[in-house]
Amino acid sequence: MSSDRGVTCSACGATTPLPDxxxxxTFACAFCHGTLSTAAHAGEAAVSADALVGHIERLAADPKAAMANLDxxxxxAPRFEGGSREHREGTCVHCRAPVAVPLDLAVRELTCGACGRAQFVREHISDEERFRLDMARQVAGNEAYERLLAEGLACPKCGGHNPVPDDGSVQLICKFCRAAILLSDHVDESAIARHRLKHGVYAVRDELMRQQQGRQRTIGIAVAVIVVVVLGALIAANLLAGGS
Ligand SMILES: [Zn+2]
Ligand SMILES: [Zn+2]
Ligand SMILES: [Zn+2]
Incomplete structure (x- = not known):
């Protein structure tokens, strides 16, 4: 399995772990101390999951204020970047030149590279079909991720078999040779990011429960805010894009 976009330092070629x-x-290579981009290595989707969890943590710190300003x-809320990266071949509705039609539900328009004119994605593929394709993509990604959790993976460097923890990690360190292994080299990065988001949201909820034992009403409000914000962000990213 190649890891050409993995946690290989672009400056010195050593394997270096991502920041927690x-x-x-940015973060520093553990070996040459060169500066590396987190999003380029961890994937935009995982970074956006952490941004959304950070937003929820801030809201949960003052749930009454968050509820009063729910809109x-x-x-x-930061956008969750878990959409499809795939495209389908199409032809411009104006000049018939070939165009790449994005399957990311959050993208509504495309611009023809030949004639420069904008057109709606739904002139090429219906919202219903795009939605169906995206559900299939997410289900396939979740299944591959669940298989990885169940079976573990072989280290690309030494071949040693490593278990994959179900904690929303984006990488693991080989227990035999200490190489950093990026999970997105093995399964779709948005499936990893969705699980990371789920674990992050549960962690915020559990922390609230610990801190506020006996203050049931406040917890109830905070959990309601979390649910609304997470659903809102996911819907904005994935579900309602075809509208207007
Ligand atoms: Zn380096
Ligand atoms: Zn055109
Ligand atoms: Zn190894």
Missing amino acids: DLLVP ESVRS
Whole structure:
């Protein structure tokens, strides 16, 4: 399995782990101390999952204020970048030149490279078909991820078999040779990011439960805010894009 976009340092070629906090925009190679981009290595989707969890943590710190401004709480949520990266071949509706039609539900328009004119994606593929394709993509990604959790994976460097923890990690360190292994080299990165988001949201909820034992009403409000914001962000990214 290739790991050409993995945690191989672009400066010195050594294998270096990602930072635990994916929201730091850059991190240093453990060997040559060169500066590396977190998003380029961890994937935009995982970074956006952490940004959304950070937003929820801030809201959960003051759930009554978040509830009082629920519209703003939802609107200011960072976008979850878990959409499809795939395209389908099409022809421009104006000049008939070939165009790449994005299957990411959050993208509504495309611009023809030949004539420069904009057109709606739904002039090429219906919202219903795109939605169906995206559901199939997400289900396939989740199944591959579940298989990875169940079976573990072989280290690309030494071949040693490693278990994959179900904790939303984006990488693991080989227990035999200490190489950093990126899970997105083995399964779709948006499936990893969805699980990372789920684990992050559960962690915020569990922390609330611990801190606020006996303050049932506040917890109830906080959990309601979390649900609304997460659903809002997922819907904005994936489900309602075809509208207007
Ligand atoms: Zn380096
Ligand atoms: Zn055109
Ligand atoms: Zn290894």
